[in-house]
Amino acid sequence: MSGDKINLERMMHRLNQLALCSRGSRGITRLSFSRESECANRLVRDWMREAGMVVRMDPLGNVIGRYEGRRPGAPAFLIGSHLDSVIEGGKYDGALGVVAGIEIVQTLRERGLRPDLPIEVIAFCDEEGARFHTTLLGSRAMAGMLREEDLCARDSDGITLAEAMRSFGLDPSRYTDAVRDPQSVAGYLELHIEQGPVLEREDQACGAVSGIAGAARCRFRVEGRASHAGTVPMSLRRDALAGAAEIVLAVERIAGRMPSVVATVGQLRVFPGTSNVIPGAVEGTLDVRSMEDEQRQAALKEICEEAERISRRRGLSFTCRTVMEAAATPCSARLVQAVEEALAKRGLKPLRIPSGAGHDALAMASLTEVGMIFVRCRNGISHHPDEYVAPEDVGTGTAVLLDAVLELTAAETAEKFLNKAVKGANTP
Numbered sequence: 001m002s003g004d005k006i007n008l009e010r011m012m013h014r015l016n017q018l019a020l021c022s023r024g025s026r027g028i029t030r031l032s033f034s035r036e037s038e039c040a041n042r043l044v045r046d047w048m049r050e051a052g053m054v055v056r057m058d059p060l061g062n063v064i065g066r067y068e069g070r071r072p073g074a075p076a077f078l079i080g081s082h083l084d085s086v087i088e089g090g091k092y093d094g095a096l097g098v099v100a101g102i103e104i105v106q107t108l109r110e111r112g113l114r115p116d117l118p119i120e121v122i123a124f125c126d127e128e129g130a131r132f133h134t135t136l137l138g139s140r141a142m143a144g145m146l147r148e149e150d151l152c153a154r155d156s157d158g159i160t161l162a163e164a165m166r167s168f169g170l171d172p173s174r175y176t177d178a179v180r181d182p183q184s185v186a187g188y189l190e191l192h193i194e195q196g197p198v199l200e201r202e203d204q205a206c207g208a209v210s211g212i213a214g215a216a217r218c219r220f221r222v223e224g225r226a227s228h229a230g231t232v233p234m235s236l237r238r239d240a241l242a243g244a245a246e247i248v249l250a251v252e253r254i255a256g257r258m259p260s261v262v263a264t265v266g267q268l269r270v271f272p273g274t275s276n277v278i279p280g281a282v283e284g285t286l287d288v289r290s291m292e293d294e295q296r297q298a299a300l301k302e303i304c305e306e307a308e309r310i311s312r313r314r315g316l317s318f319t320c321r322t323v324m325e326a327a328a329t330p331c332s333a334r335l336v337q338a339v340e341e342a343l344a345k346r347g348l349k350p351l352r353i354p355s356g357a358g359h360d361a362l363a364m365a366s367l368t369e370v371g372m373i374f375v376r377c378r379n380g381i382s383h384h385p386d387e388y389v390a391p392e393d394v395g396t397g398t399a400v401l402l403d404a405v406l407e408l409t410a411a412e413t414a415e416k417f418l419n420k421a422v423k424g425a426n427t428p
């Protein structure tokens, strides 16, 4: 048995059908707890049943299909990704991982194979946060990280998450029932499009993910003095925007020197923002990410020090406030190894790519060991109608997923995991 047996035609057909569950004519818009997501859930439930799984929906609206293993009472190996999209996003982000998970179970079933461990395929209800502006709702609920106040998050029409859940026939007060017992799961593997250009540069269909980068998000303010654009000589100005421009270039330079760090100023607001007034203040955002937490912290420190130096020289003031900080989440060595072995089996390089974006695996890491497989997407474009994955890459990625899952759900691997779990050493 190997990954060559998957039915690529069936997968592409299913991806096309899911793409029809979308609002509007441009790209894919499938927000959580919408008519479109209900349409996608229905398709996924049907396919899961067709693949021989027992299907349920948990209290948060995550769709879960279970394929029993040969070992009674053994923990389940989880495969998942999300069904929601951003507004006018692409057809593969999230959907590919769900369709791939169903495909590998269906392939096993069609060959009359049952792994030792049960397999569960999960279609998470809300990863992107496009509707309620709070991400990873489905996976955080499963990992026990959803808080009661998350249920009060509102969409742009003022509808709360709790109300949206009720309209979907769910009981929001039962959200803690979605939490999984860590003893009942034996790992989580997610296949997802890369959403970046590394695999394309490496000329390879897929690779293992080393972990999800840690991130810091900051808001900064540069304060100068607004005055008349015509009357104040250049040497007497305290132009906040000219200072901010220098700071943006310093961010690029400092992060550019640190191989594991990426940093971005994504937003600048200029005050008063008029053509005949020298900018008196600028507010901006700074996003710094790295797989190495120390590098991320060092970069942020250096950026702030440099920004203060620039501001002082120009007679400006600089303040910076960190609004979000999350540590890097490494993937489990055991799962990375299984993916690398599956890559090697097909003559592919054992590529390890850090994920700069968050995924459901990030939340699931607080429940169990996680791993991810990235699949190449054209020009690294994602969250956009032009998002595209070549069918042969869908096939290769899914074959690698199947081989890795076969290894991870085999009796002897399970044995090792269970022994470790008993010793309480299975924390990610």
Ligand SMILES: [Zn+2]
Binding pocket: 082, 093, 094, 127, 192
């Ligand atoms: Zn995604």
